Amino acid sequence: MTKLLEMRQIVKCFGSVRALDGVSISLEEGEVLSLCGENGSGKSTLMKVLCGIYPSGDYEGEIIYKGQVIHPKNIADTEALGIAIIHQELTLVKELSVLENLFLGAELCQYGVMNYALMHYEAKLLLEKVNLSVSPNTLVGDLGVGQQQLVEIAKALSKNAKLLVLDEPTAPLTESETEILLKLVEALRASGVSCIYISHKLSEVKAISDHICIIRDGKHIGTRAADVMSTDDIITMMVGREMKQLFPREDHEIGDVILEMKNVNAWDKANSQIKKVNNASFNLRKGEILGISGLVGAGRTELMECLYGCYQGKYHGEIRLNGQPQSIKNSRDALNLGIAMVPEDRKKNGIIPIMAVGQNISLSAIDQFCQFGVMDNVRESSDIAKSIKKLTVKTPNPDISIASLSGGNQQKAILARFLMINPKVLILDEPTRGIDVGAKYEIYKLMFQLVKNGISIIMVSSELPEVLGISDRVLVMHEGNIMGNLPNQNLTQEMIMDCALAEGVPA
Amino acid sequence: MIEQTSELEKKPVPTLVGRLKNMNLKLLVMVVAIIFIMLLFSFMTEGSYLSPRNISNLFRQTAITGILAIGMVFVIISGEIDLSVGSMMGLLGGGAAILDVWFGFPLPLTIVLTLGAGLLLGLWNGWWVAYRKVPSFIVTLAGMLAFRGILIGITDGTTVAPTSSELAIIGQSYLPNMVSLMIGIGGLAAYFGWQKKHDLKQKSYNIEVAPSTPKLIKSVLLGVAILSFILLLNDYRGVPTPVLLLCLFTLLGTFIASKTRFGRRIYAIGGNIDAARLSGINVDKNKLAVFAMNGFLVAIAALILISRLGAGSPSAGNIAELDAIAACVIGGASMSGGVGIVFGAVVGAFIMASLDNGMSMMDVPTFWQYIVKGGILLLAVWMDSATKQKR
Numbered sequence: 001m002t003k004l005l006e007m008r009q010i011v012k013c014f015g016s017v018r019a020l021d022g023v024s025i026s027l028e029e030g031e032v033l034s035l036c037g038e039n040g041s042g043k044s045t046l047m048k049v050l051c052g053i054y055p056s057g058d059y060e061g062e063i064i065y066k067g068q069v070i071h072p073k074n075i076a077d078t079e080a081l082g083i084a085i086i087h088q089e090l091t092l093v094k095e096l097s098v099l100e101n102l103f104l105g106a107e108l109c110q111y112g113v114m115n116y117a118l119m120h121y122e123a124k125l126l127l128e129k130v131n132l133s134v135s136p137n138t139l140v141g142d143l144g145v146g147q148q149q150l151v152e153i154a155k156a157l158s159k160n161a162k163l164l165v166l167d168e169p170t171a172p173l174t175e176s177e178t179e180i181l182l183k184l185v186e187a188l189r190a191s192g193v194s195c196i197y198i199s200h201k202l203s204e205v206k207a208i209s210d211h212i213c214i215i216r217d218g219k220h221i222g223t224r225a226a227d228v229m230s231t232d233d234i235i236t237m238m239v240g241r242e243m244k245q246l247f248p249r250e251d252h253e254i255g256d257v258i259l260e261m262k263n264v265n266a267w268d269k270a271n272s273q274i275k276k277v278n279n280a281s282f283n284l285r286k287g288e289i290l291g292i293s294g295l296v297g298a299g300r301t302e303l304m305e306c307l308y309g310c311y312q313g314k315y316h317g318e319i320r321l322n323g324q325p326q327s328i329k330n331s332r333d334a335l336n337l338g339i340a341m342v343p344e345d346r347k348k349n350g351i352i353p354i355m356a357v358g359q360n361i362s363l364s365a366i367d368q369f370c371q372f373g374v375m376d377n378v379r380e381s382s383d384i385a386k387s388i389k390k391l392t393v394k395t396p397n398p399d400i401s402i403a404s405l406s407g408g409n410q411q412k413a414i415l416a417r418f419l420m421i422n423p424k425v426l427i428l429d430e431p432t433r434g435i436d437v438g439a440k441y442e443i444y445k446l447m448f449q450l451v452k453n454g455i456s457i458i459m460v461s462s463e464l465p466e467v468l469g470i471s472d473r474v475l476v477m478h479e480g481n482i483m484g485n486l487p488n489q490n491l492t493q494e495m496i497m498d499c500a501l502a503e504g505v506p507a
Numbered sequence: 508m509i510e511q512t513s514e515l516e517k518k519p520v521p522t523l524v525g526r527l528k529n530m531n532l533k534l535l536v537m538v539v540a541i542i543f544i545m546l547l548f549s550f551m552t553e554g555s556y557l558s559p560r561n562i563s564n565l566f567r568q569t570a571i572t573g574i575l576a577i578g579m580v581f582v583i584i585s586g587e588i589d590l591s592v593g594s595m596m597g598l599l600g601g602g603a604a605i606l607d608v609w610f611g612f613p614l615p616l617t618i619v620l621t622l623g624a625g626l627l628l629g630l631w632n633g634w635w636v637a638y639r640k641v642p643s644f645i646v647t648l649a650g651m652l653a654f655r656g657i658l659i660g661i662t663d664g665t666t667v668a669p670t671s672s673e674l675a676i677i678g679q680s681y682l683p684n685m686v687s688l689m690i691g692i693g694g695l696a697a698y699f700g701w702q703k704k705h706d707l708k709q710k711s712y713n714i715e716v717a718p719s720t721p722k723l724i725k726s727v728l729l730g731v732a733i734l735s736f737i738l739l740l741n742d743y744r745g746v747p748t749p750v751l752l753l754c755l756f757t758l759l760g761t762f763i764a765s766k767t768r769f770g771r772r773i774y775a776i777g778g779n780i781d782a783a784r785l786s787g788i789n790v791d792k793n794k795l796a797v798f799a800m801n802g803f804l805v806a807i808a809a810l811i812l813i814s815r816l817g818a819g820s821p822s823a824g825n826i827a828e829l830d831a832i833a834a835c836v837i838g839g840a841s842m843s844g845g846v847g848i849v850f851g852a853v854v855g856a857f858i859m860a861s862l863d864n865g866m867s868m869m870d871v872p873t874f875w876q877y878i879v880k881g882g883i884l885l886l887a888v889w890m891d892s893a894t895k896q897k898r
Contacts (some may be wrong), residue, residue, distance in 0.1 A: 310785055335787040349785050352778035354845045363775055364786040370768045377766065378705065382712040417786065 003067070004029045004194050005083075005163060010049055010061035019045045020059070021218040025196075027163070032185060032195045034209040034226070036202070036234055038464070042218040043198050047165050050196075051085045052078045065163075084156035085165040088172075090148050092155075094141035099123045101140050102155050126154040130184055145271060146177025153184065157193075164188065165196045170204060171297050174274065182208055200295045202231045202501050214238055232494075235501065239464060239493040247469030248441065250448040254472060255286030258456055259307075259339075259425055264317030266302050266480075272314060276302040278480035280317075284425065284458060287451045291471030291488070292460045294500050299480040300460045301344055304427050307458075308341040309334045321425075335364060340418035342411075344429035344460070350414045351402050358384040358398030361413055365420035387416045392442060408439025415443070419450075426450065429460045444470060464493045476500050533839050536890065537854055541861065548865035556865055559743040565857075565864050566740070567815075570749035571596075571808045573856035575831035576838070577760040578804035580852040583835050584764075585797045586777040586844025587636060587643035591650030592805055593827035595628050597820075598658040599809035604667040604819025607674050614673040622806045628654070629802020633795035651828070659821045668818030677752075678814030681745035690751070691737045695730050702726070749811045753853070756804065760849035773797060777844030833880070834859050837887040858883070 005027045012020040020042045027033050035043045048054050050063065052072030063070050065081060072078045075085075092101050099116075102123050108115045123136035132150045140148060149169055156164055166185070170178045185195055185208055199205050205212060206226055213223040214237040221237050266277040277299045284290050292300045305311035307319065309328035319326050321337055328334045334341070343349035352360055361384050362369065369380040384398050393412045395405055402410060411431065418426065428447075432440040447457055447470065461467050467474055468491060476484035476499035484499035548556040555561060575592055582589045603621040606612040612620070628650070635646040682690075706716050740746045764770040772793050775783040784790050808827075813819050836842065837858055838851030862883065866876045 308785075330787075330789070331785050332787040332789060341785065343782075343785055348779075349781045352775050352782050352845070354778045355774060359771065359774075363771075363783070363788070366768045366771055373767050373769055375766055375768055375771065378708045378712055378714065381714055385714070421787075 002029060003027070004031075004065070005050075006064040007046070007050060008062050008064070010046060010059055010063075012045055012049055012054060012059040019218050020049070022061070023215060023218070023220040024061075025213050025220075025223065027194050027196065029162075029194055030189050030192045031210045032189055032197055032208055033223075034197045034199065034205040034212045035215060036199075036205060036212060036238055037215040038238055038462075041215045041238075043215055044167060045218075046215070047085060047167060047196070047198070050078070051075055051083060051165065079159055079161075082160055082162035083165070084159060084161035084163070086149070086152050086156060086167065086169060088168045090145075090152055092140045092148055092151060095139070097137050097139055098127070098134060098143070098151055099136035101151060102126060102136070102158055104155075106159070122158070126158050127151075129157055130154045131180065131187075144177065144273070145172045146174065146180065149173065149177075149181060150184065161193065163194045163196070165198075167198045168200065169197075170199060170201060172274065178204070200501065202234055205234070206231065231501070232498075235494055235497045239497050247466075248445045248448060249469065250452065252287055252448065252452045254288045255454070257283045258286045258322060259284040260318075260320040260323075261303075261307060262318040262320070264303060264306050264315065266299070266306055266311055266315035266317075267313050269313030275480050276313070277306065277315070280477075280480070280482045282475055282482060282485065284456050286456055287454050288472050289447060289451055289457045289459060289470055291467040291474040292458060292477060293462075293464065293467045293474055293496050294477035294483075296462060298477040298500065300477050301429055302480075303477070304341060304429055304458065304460060307334070308339060308427060310341075335421050335423075338422070338424035339427070340364070340421060340423035340425070341427035342414055342418055342429065342431060344433070346407065346410055346414065346434075351410055353403040354401060356399045357388070357393070357395045357402045357405065357413055360402045361387055361398070361416045362420065364417050368420070383420070387420060388413075391416045391419070391446065406435075406439075408435035408442075411435055411439065411443065415446070423455060425456050425458070427458045427460075430462065431459060432461075432463070432466065464496055467496065468493065478502060533851075533891075537838075537851075537858070541854075541858060544858065544861045544865065548861070548868070552865070552868050556868060559739060561864070561868070563740055563743040563747060565860055566750045566753075567747045568864055569853075569857045569860040570747070570753040571811055571815075572827070572830045572834055572859055573753045573853045574756055574804050574808045574811070575827060576834035576852040576856045577756050577849055578801035579828075579831040580835045580838070580840050580847045580849055581760070581764070581773055581797050582643075582801050583832070583840045583842065584777045584844060584847040585773045585794055586780065587794065587797070588832070588842075589632065589643065589647045589798070589801055590828050591628075591632060591647040591654055592801070592831055593824040593829070594651045594654035594658065595625070595802065595805045595824075596809045596812060596827055597822070597824035598654040599625050599628070599806050600813040600823050601658045601662050601667065601819040601821065603674075603810060604670055604813050605661065607670050607813075608667050608819075611671075614671065617674070618810060621810055622803060625802040625804075625806025625809070626799055627802070629799040629805070630795065632802070633798025636798060637791040637794040658823075662819065662821050664821050666818050666820045670813060670817050670819075674810075674814050675817065676748065676814070678749055678811045678816075680748045682748065682751060684741040684745050687737050687741065687746040687751070688734075691733050695733060698729075699726060749815070752807065752811065756807070757849060757853050764849050769793065769796065774845055777846070779845075830856070830859055833884045836884065836891075839891070841891075 003026055007023070007025050009022045009024055010020050011018065011022055023042065023046055025033065035046070037043050049059050052074050055073045056071035070081065093104065096104070099119055103119050108119050108122070120136055127134065127136065130150045130153050132147060132154065134143065134147065140151060143151065153164070169181060173181065182204060185197070189195065197205065197209060209226040211223055212226050212229055212234065214221040214234065216238060260283045262281045264277050264280045265275065268274040268276050280303055294300050302311060306315045306317055309330045319328060326337060328337065352363070358381065362380050366375065369376045381398065388395065388398060391412045393416060394409050402413060405413065431443055451457055459470060468488065471488050474486045474488055474491060474496060475482055476486065476496055478500055483502055486495065545557065575596070579589060579592065599621055602624060603617050606617045606620060632646055632650055635641045636643045709716050737746060772783070772788050775786070775788060776790055776793060780790060812823060816823065834855035835847060835852045836855070838848065838853070838855030840847030840852060859880065862880060863876065866879065
């Protein structure tokens with residue numbers, strides 16, 4: 001067999017951060033290569049380099065495709081070469097039909113008029129190839145996510161793709177849909193199409209790959225034949241890093257159970273067939289830091305949103321606070337009960353960019369500064385100043401726009417907002433995402449200070465060292481199920497990863 | 508560490524200065540625009556544009572668009588739009604005229620019923636937007652058509668006239684000179700008193716009080732401006748009642764926007780609706796309230812309108828919503844929500860009225876008036892986005 005693709009010593013930097021540090025992969029015709037690594041290890045960056053999203057010259061190293069060095073400037077260049085990427089987020093137009101989507105941007109025309117008959121014929125052939133038996137005139141929005149995925153692949157095939165990159169294609173799929181997709185990948189391989197397959201589901205990876213390449217922290221850890229590797233080997237290679245960061249762990253007292261959630265079920269808001277949280281139950285003690293670990297899409301955020309009353313889809317479950325059953329319909333209810341949540345996506349759900357730092361901080365606690373709806377601005381500024389000092393938010397003054405602060409300081413300001421209501425339970429969803437090490441350290445310190453004062457914290461985090469360094473107890477979620485409830489004693493990253501990737505019965 | 512922060516607090520901060528500059532720039536542009544319009548028209552009309560009589564007229568004309576703009580600016584800040592304002596004003600005015608002319612209701616009852624109806628129509632719009640999740644553009648476009656239809660239906664397409672002499676008080680009367688002076692001086696005294704109290708309170712919370720000299724200058728300037736405004740209007744017949752109403756509602760609107768919880772929440776909702784919801788703000792309820800408040804202000808404007816015209820007419824208030832929206836946008840409100848000031852919207856209404864008034868005096872054909880107003884609107888928004896891009 002001949003080499004179809006070789007990527008040699010790819011180095012890609014973002015500022016001073018080396019996101020890719022000399023990664024090399026190679027792929028033969030009709031081969032399936034899987035890329036494995038933790039969130040943020042550099043898999044997606046590598047694929048963006050391959051597909052020209054980061055144009056040639058933006059990175060070091062070379063890409064050799066069919067024996068020639070290529071310098072893709074954009075996605076169109078690589079598509080012309082026969083390299084197609086299928087992103088996790090689908091890029092289909094839901095309001096258009098399957099046929100229109102398949103030929104979007106490459107319509108078959110005669111004198112500018114679309115030749116529907118020809119496109120219909122071609123579309124049927126393409127759909128047959130991917131084993132999708134729907135009419136080309138069906139609206140894409142009427143298809144399930146799995147079928148949409150197949151349309152996306154058919155679209156790639158219509159461009160004569162020789163190399164297909166699948167970035168976590170099965171994440172939103174049900175099991176039967178996954179099976180169809182895997183069969184299709186097999187069939188494509190038989191017909192000479194190569195695949196690069198990115199997935200967190202190791203059983204899938206083992207089943208369909210010829211080789212498995214493991215990337216960690218932007219470095220190439222190793223590429224082995226799939227049949228000589230066990231799932232454990234893969235996990236060890238994925239996480240085997242030393243803990244470098246310091247966690248200012250402090251002893252604190254853990255009290256009685258303060259919060260219980262029982263039998264929480266939640267369904268996807270767009271597709272009520274997909275369960276995001278499956279019968280999850282857990283409890284939280286006073287003064288405890290409960291880490292929630294798991295891969296992206298495991299249902300952690302959804303579970304927290306159910307607790308905070310802001311989940312958008314259908315959900316139900318039982319919440320008890322201090323033994324009392326509570327009904328939380330919206331975030332106001334939650335805040336009134338002393339449950340606060342610092343949301344995951346700071347930009348979208350956290351800050352109000354055009355408002356001042358101070359006004360952002362006091363937003364949830366406005367009631368405290370009001371008499372008959374009229375605000376006491378003096379008392380408000382005084383409390384804001386105290387809050388800024390306490391959380392060391394580095395801002396020249398409280399009246400500048402919050403958008404001008406750094407990510408870490410924005411995060412502290414949002415934290416200040418929810419501390420102002422004096423919560424008993426504080427949910428932190430990815431509290432340190434995208435902020436620098438110094439600000440991280442300060443947030444950890446603050447967390448320990450809070451639990452010492454009797455506040456209970458639930459921390460959702462994708463960073464394993466953080467989970468291990470901070471939590472008293474760790475819940476591990478996998479595909480909507482709570483798979484592990486592990487006290488943080490002699491706990492290792494491998495044990496958490498085992499749980500997060502395991503496909504056994506829910507704990 | 509602590510020393511460092513205190514030093515930071517004292518230092519003038521570039522971003523704040525930048526913001527102030529930007530705000531002042533906007534204000535400056537508006538003032539320059541007003542002066543330019545004034546000079547141009549007074550030159551073209553050989554001075555009669557700036558006569559006390561015309562100035563009085565100009566402010567009276569501002570009143571209706573100004574009051575509509577106050578309601579509208581809250582809607583725009585919350586990230587929505589209300590296109591039904593003109594038809595709603597026509598309908599409420601028509602209803603009030605029918606009560607007054609056909610049924611001979613006493614004036615207080617007519618006023619109460621009209622204000623109540625305004626509130627209800629606002630709630631109607633708000634309910635569809637907030638609880639039925641229909642985009643406000645569509646809800647109020649539907650209202651624009653339906654309200655006008657109802658108006659033509661109930662008036663049978665005829666003008667309802669003449670309205671009673673009591674009703675004329677709202678739109679046509681003038682305050683006695685002494686009364687308006689007293690109100691002006693009383694208002695200033697109350698403002699200074701409140702400021703003093705604010706300072707003392709800041710001291711009691713150990714918050715640094717702003718230096719007194721610039722504040723004093725500002726206060727003196729404000730006093731001179733208000734008193735000369737009253738004296739100027741007194742030179743003709745006194746402060747027109749609609750202008751007093753406009754001033755009152757401008758103050759009230761400014762108070763709501765900057766000093767109340769409700770106001771703060773409207774800015775938050777317009778700024779980032781998701782973050783506002785997650786911060787425990789009842790987004791739906793507040794949006795409903797914004798539309799209800801808008802409806803109430805439309806009712807006030809409607810009463811002034813029929814009182815001034817002395818009649819309810821099926822075409823009253825036609826495209827008034829566009830004047831109100833233009834006033835808000837010229838006054839610095841952003842159509843994407845979260846940004847806008849009440850006073851700016853009123854100044855915007857004044858600019859629109861100045862153009863109307865001046866061009867009418869010069870006998871500029873109506874079609875030119877539309878073209879000029881359209882051009883000004885486009886120019887104002889373009890200037891805003893051009894300065895934003897530079898930042």
